Amino acid sequence: MSETPTPRPDVTSPVDEVPPAGRLLVLGLQHVLVMYAGCVAVPLIVGSALGLDTRTIGLLVNADLVVAGIITLIQTLGVGKILGVRLPVVTGATFAAVTPMILIGQNFGLPGVYGSMIVSGVFGMLIAVPFSKIIRFFPPVVTGSVITIIGLSLISAAAGLIAGNDPTAPGYGNLAGLGLAAGIVLVIILITRFVRGFLGQIAVLTGLVVGALVAIPMGLTDFSGVASAPWFGVAPPFLFGAPEFPVAGVVSMCVVMLVIFAESTADMLAISEMTGERLSPARIARGLAADGFSGVLGGTLNSFPDTIFAQNVGLVQLTRVRSRFVPAVAGGVLLLLGLVPKFGEVVASLPGPVVGGAGLVMFATVTAVGIRTLHKVRFEGTHNLMIVAVSLGVGMLPVVAPNFYRQVPATIEIIIGSSITSCVIVAFLLNLLFNHLPWGRAQ
Template identity: 65%
Template sequence: MTGTVITIIGLSLIDAGAGLIAGNNPDDPGYGNLSHIALAGAIILLIVLINRFAKGFLVSLAVLIGLIFGVVVAALMGLVDFAGVGDAGWFGLARPFYFGAPKFQAAAIISMCVVMLVIYVESTADMIAVGGLVDREPTENDIARGLAADGLSGILAGTFNSFLDTAFAQNVGLVQVTKVRSRFVVTAAGIILVLLGLIPKLGAIIAAIPGPVIGGAALVMFATVTAVGIRSLRKVDFDGNHNLLIVAISLGAGMVPVVAPAFYDRMPDELQIILGSSITTTVIIVFLLNLLFNVWTPRDPGQAPPDQAATPDGLPATSP
């Protein structure tokens, strides 16, 4: 299950990275601008060169260096607009319940519960993905604490007039690319984000970074997540069982919302929320198929269970 989930996280995000570079509307005259694609390609090339020729601490800064390089080049190309920085204030504080006291309506509560379930599934997948990157499978307590933090952030978001938030799967790739695994770094990043929210001018500077710059670095991170998922699938035993079918159906169904965004448009809104997420769809299907084929199916007396079977290269097998 782990390898399939990590793989779909990476695959589902590549579309977002490409959209940042080329644009999201094919009818836009500026869609697929060659200068934007060239800029993103130059950033990717720089990240590759740093990883190839640099050593030590510099390698962990490859993505940041690529972003700084991209912003400088984009500014020379006239793609950076800092007009919003001048208009932004120096300090801003959100007023709790700006739109009025909270009201509890059954329909809204049910809808938000469905949304939170989807968020929880995706957050769980992100935690599993990070566990695969750091060679430490998350325990039930780890996942429970992570989901509790998700719930708390949802409460704070509602209090301060924002939408429900979720773990950002795009950042999973940073762990592999930068090799930075410290929780203190994550804490420092959280503090920086708080400052960006309290000081609008800083937030406006970050918002001024052009899409092709972010997209170039993002493609590296997203593709890295995909590669890590494929590496994890290498440990799965595909001989004499249905694991290949499980992976194939799960990934195929998960890619549908990515390659055909309007595929589920005629379904009820509740189902669209669930099936419209490639990560949620994959997690649900791989979980159910794994139960069907590897848990509930009687085994031959001489057949080893999935967690004891050996792969051809001698690695212990895992669930898909």
């Protein structure tokens, strides 16, 4: 591939162009619609797993949108030479944090979750520069294994939303819920297959809307709390109390931050290729520092750490609109949506089978992306197959056997009991052993 020519000073880069106002708004809204279902899935899953009520989950949804909007604005517009990659990217809550947050919440409560997140955010901001220089230690064999595990581990969460989490409950796996979820999956498949352009890009969101409408006459919805929710407002910082800092939770969330960094780096490099914009290590570091800041901000505002959303990277490739101000508008829209509690209440009131049906497709897609990443790995003449096999095997243990680490102390279980953190640790160490340490390489 030929080297990208350095633009002349008098030529505006496509990344810095500002489209007309009307086009800018429409294209920004398109980015919001493409990523919205994936963004709100995280608070819905975490809130449901931790047994939170609908009103509280609604607050998490709003906080999630606020933080996603702020970090998107930071990534696109930048904050001096400190934060932001200044590329056309959109950020949202990462799926990588879901399982660790649930484990931490079950053992230490939400103050432990948010305290661990804040520390991991500070950790991320401190290591952003050195990480941008050691990307070679996170090749596709590591990132592909981890992304695959993220998707596989979340499929069980989708199953819980569809069928319920208590197999002994009378309504567990009822046919109405299973049928509704299956119908949503079918709608998403049909839209993806037969609809072209923008509508095809929002197949998951459309499936959610159709599912919600069908659930109303089925008697599966309860929007009674929407009327009492205020139109405007934001939850106060540290809604669940002063943050706590359990060591196991902190370690687990710091590992998650490394996953976020690897994921965001890959997306930044992809966007750089699409736009022809030079991406220096310093610029990558500013993008990663913004991800780290999302941990601090999310921990303070009752939200979640963010990462660059791959589906929006794909949208840039599809539309060929390379202006960073388009996703900046998307960030502004996300921020405004997050300031409307009624909106969060509506989302939180969606029936489990509706969210689970759409989630099943999203999480399986994450798995497929991981498999696609592994396709870049050279397996012949290397030990990469062993790296993938062992890291996936260890990562799947807590998924297929949730009580596998029951006898392990709780502080350790939070780390190794998370399929994602255990997979990251194993894949990273095995990659060092086989591909970087001289005495570990095949002769």
